[in-house]
Amino acid sequence: MPTELRGANALRKALRKFDPDLDKEVRGEMVGFLKPLVKKARGYMPANSSMPSNFVGTSVAGGFPKYDATISRRGVGYKLTPTKPNRQGWIATSSIRNKTAGGAIFETSGRKSGNTGNFTPRLEGQLVGSGKMQGRAMFRAYKEDEGKARAGVIKALEKAAAKFNAKGI
């Protein structure tokens, strides 16, 4: 589960404005924790040859999304800027994401219906996790990480906050 870190957004804003060096430093630290996770998630994205042939290709507007290994891998990344609030009013101050439609299909296919039908069983990799946190690549990497990245990011932010406060800007 994500951790609520109150004031993280305000802290980043303050750092950007008053202490850009420290902001750069904390950003670097956060990236240092998130990048391995992203790399691992990208590693779980299969090659085109391992995917069902009719699913592989270039997506066209209006058509069913296609999977392209290169694009899908590139679509997995981290985000250190806050998202828009969801319907419950929560924002993610730092997150990892899978942006491509093809990658998202690979990630989540079979969550509800299980490993049945003509498509899902042909996908490489296994669904790891449970509920909305279930997936084959990004969610799997996150599950396997066991919260280390999250702890690192929080620690980096806490450290930055302490440094910023100590400076007394």
Place this chain on the structure above:
Amino acid sequence: MAELLIPITTEFKGKKAFGDANKATSALDKGVKKLGASLAAAFGARAIINYGKAAVRASLQQQAEQDRLNQLLTVGVGATASQVAALNDQANALEKLGVVTAGNITQTQSQLATFNLQTSTIEKLTPAILDYVTAEKGATASTEQFKQMTNGLAQALNGNFTSLTRVGFVIDENTKKQIRLGTESERAAAIVDVLNSTYKDFNKNLRDTPAGQMQVLAMAAEDAQTIIGEGLLDSLMILSGDTSVEDLAVSMQELATNTSKVITELAKLGRATANFFSEGFNKVDQTSNNITNFLDRITGNSDRIARRNVGQAGRLFGGGSGGAGGNIETAQERARRIKFENEQKRLSASLLAAENKKVKAEKTRLALAKAQLALGRASKTLNLEQISIEAALKGSISETDRLSLLLQKSILDENATLATQLADQLEAAIKRQNDIRSLLLTTPEAPNPYRNWTLPQELLNYTASSLGVSVAQLQAAPVAVTPTFSDAQMELASAYNAAKAAEDQLINIQVYLDGDIVGGAVRESSINSSLSGSFNTVNRTSRFAPEGVIPA
């Protein structure tokens, strides 16, 4: 686009619905405030009062203008009421025709009346003057301007044409004569002709222009104000029960007198109240003493209770904390409080000034540091010493020279760590070089490796026979070249002689190393190799033999 997201850290920002509602409420709030402000501005009591005042003033002013005209005409030229009314009618008619207010027209007429002109003359001159003034000063000409220019024209009517010629009117001698010698009516007609020659119907035409339309609106507003003012005056009189403005003024004076009396009485009342409180305190004190005495009689020790009672009662009337009168501030306390507040303000101001000074000083320091840094950068760019070192380092130099230059550079860069390391390296290099030098100096002469070499006998025999000499002659002396030699013989003879001469020559080569002669040449690469610890690779015979003689 479909996007999956795993939040690492999250933050609660509140529900969107609440946010929207909040936004809408604040927008509504702002809107209502704005509306309220505009309503207040439009219908505020102060604005209404101000407008009312202005309206009354305008009404009174109009009345004054009418009175002035009436007075001047009746007293000056003995005009009748109907003549005055005719002028008023003309003023109203001209107002509707042009852009000049009735008030200004009346003012013009009054000004002409001061020159004891007949009402008919005034009536004739007024439209021409209005054309003249609006042409010269515009639609918004002021009352004062009307007065001045009317005076000027009236002077012209009396034979002084300066005011007209100054603004460009050309008056011929005939007209001048007519004005000087004619009757009032003729003079007026001549002046009107002069004015109309340039400005006829200017006032009328101006009404159709945008500026004129604006003036018409302003005039309408002014009329409305005057009408409202009249109404207000009437209403005031009705409210006060007076029948004229004079009565109203008397009533107002009475009201002011009464108000003054009320204030005086209030002051007396205040004084009496203060005395009452003082008396009250004495009574309480007396009562408290009585109670104390009474309690003393009962318990034998009631001082504490009595003191407390007295204290509370005292604070009730005298002020101070703990009593019912804690919020009553005496003049002394007020003075002390004001003094304290002033002191606080002064301290805050001085603190702020000090803070500002500090900030300014810090800014100056930062600016200086920045400038110094920039200068440092610039000087670094133009550091000739540094440049020469860099240039020297690019050249082909020995190891010791390279180390020396690097050391110098590190000293210039103020890099102590690198300088120490390089100094150590340089010292070691110099030591090794000295070792090499001493080793080379003590190295014995190397024997000529070719000393035992002799020409093969077959070659000697072949050469001797080819040149027509014996082998013994060939070995004893150089071959004497004769003109009978063929080209081949010539080449052979010269080659042999050269070889013979080379064998006999002494080769003495001196090699300088750091200014000292050493016994041989050492290749630079070998030196470098030796400096890096592999001295075994030095090949002393690779190019030249050490100092000495190559034996024949």
